[in-house]
Amino acid sequence: MGQVPKTQVPEAQTPDYLIIGNGRLARHILHYFSLLNIQAAHWYRGMESAIPEAKRYLVLISDNAIEEFIAENLRDKTGIKIHCSGALTTPLAVGAHPLTTFSLDLYTSEKYKEIFFILDENAPDFAELLPGLSNPHARLDPALKAKYHAHCVMAANYSCLLWQKLFRGFENEFRLPPEAAFPLLQQQTENILRDWKNALTGPLARGDTATISRNLDALEGDAYRNIYQTFVDSYGKETSC
Numbered sequence: 001m002g003q004v005p006k007t008q009v010p011e012a013q014t015p016d017y018l019i020i021g022n023g024r025l026a027r028h029i030l031h032y033f034s035l036l037n038i039q040a041a042h043w044y045r046g047m048e049s050a051i052p053e054a055k056r057y058l059v060l061i062s063d064n065a066i067e068e069f070i071a072e073n074l075r076d077k078t079g080i081k082i083h084c085s086g087a088l089t090t091p092l093a094v095g096a097h098p099l100t101t102f103s104l105d106l107y108t109s110e111k112y113k114e115i116f117f118i119l120d121e122n123a124p125d126f127a128e129l130l131p132g133l134s135n136p137h138a139r140l141d142p143a144l145k146a147k148y149h150a151h152c153v154m155a156a157n158y159s160c161l162l163w164q165k166l167f168r169g170f171e172n173e174f175r176l177p178p179e180a181a182f183p184l185l186q187q188q189t190e191n192i193l194r195d196w197k198n199a200l201t202g203p204l205a206r207g208d209t210a211t212i213s214r215n216l217d218a219l220e221g222d223a224y225r226n227i228y229q230t231f232v233d234s235y236g237k238e239t240s241c
């Protein structure tokens with residue numbers, strides 16, 4: 001018996017997924033799904049067609065538009081509504097936060113498969129929520145989500161600002177090639193990944209108050225001086241570690 005040609009699959013079959021949005025995450029998820037041969041429909045605002053039916057709606061649009069969008073456009077749809085915001089908790093959709101950052105470039109299948117998904121505590125089983133994916137996942141009490149996200153933003157986004165400041169300073173003020181600091185960034189990252197508890201070096205870790213004072217004096221008039229000072233004041237005072 002010959003194989004059933006693909007064209008004979010009923011066209012009206014409801015797809016497992018509808019990806020809503022056309023931003024960074026939507027494009028990455030569509031790419032990930034295509035690498036895994038997961039069929040997904042795609043809809044974003046500006047398309048002329050109506051929002052199609054699906055078993056799951058992945059609402060991958062700006063955080064501040066998610067609730068209104070679901071209330072206005074998906075209220076009568078029976079499929080599971082899922083959002084991927086790390087900060088939002090809403091009764092209108094299940095939260096599944098992919099814990100990484102998505103650049104303009106697409107990633108490899110290996111990279112996508114490593115991404116942890118942080119699910120709302122009361123979310124359905126992962127296999128029911130995101131069938132076809134085998135990503136690592138964990139659950140979080142929605143009451144803790146805002147604080148969890150604040151930690152992610154501080155670590156990932158604010159450290160990025162500090163590195164950008166360093167590279168800008170190298171380029172403009174110190175007349176050094178920014179690439180000269182790449183091995184420092186590489187080694188610091190490797191040390192954190194290998195042994196994050198012992199990865200801190202430098203004057204704070206050594207209790208070298210003379211160097212800290214010299215650093216603060218040198219940063220007089222710099223917008224980031226108060227950030228250095230706040231690190232000095234806050235170091236060792238975290239309540240949760």
Ligand SMILES: NC(=O)c1ccc[n+]([C@@H]2O[C@H](COP(=O)([O-])OP(=O)(O)OC[C@H]3O[C@@H](n4cnc5c(N)ncnc54)[C@H](OP(=O)(O)O)[C@@H]3O)[C@@H](O)[C@H]2O)c1
Nearest residue numbers: 021022023024025026045060061062063065084085101102
């Ligand atoms: N990027 C990341 O690294 C990352 C990581 C984890 C989670 N997330 C989450 O992923 C979701 C999407 O973020 P993103 O980074 O992909 O954002 P983005 O690149 O800024 O794209 C936002 C998308 O939302 C659409 N949109 C905005 N308001 C809308 C509305 N009222 N109705 C319909 N569509 C609307 C935009 O449409 P137009 O193009 O027409 O404006 C655009 O397609 C957010 O919940 C975010 O928290 C992002």
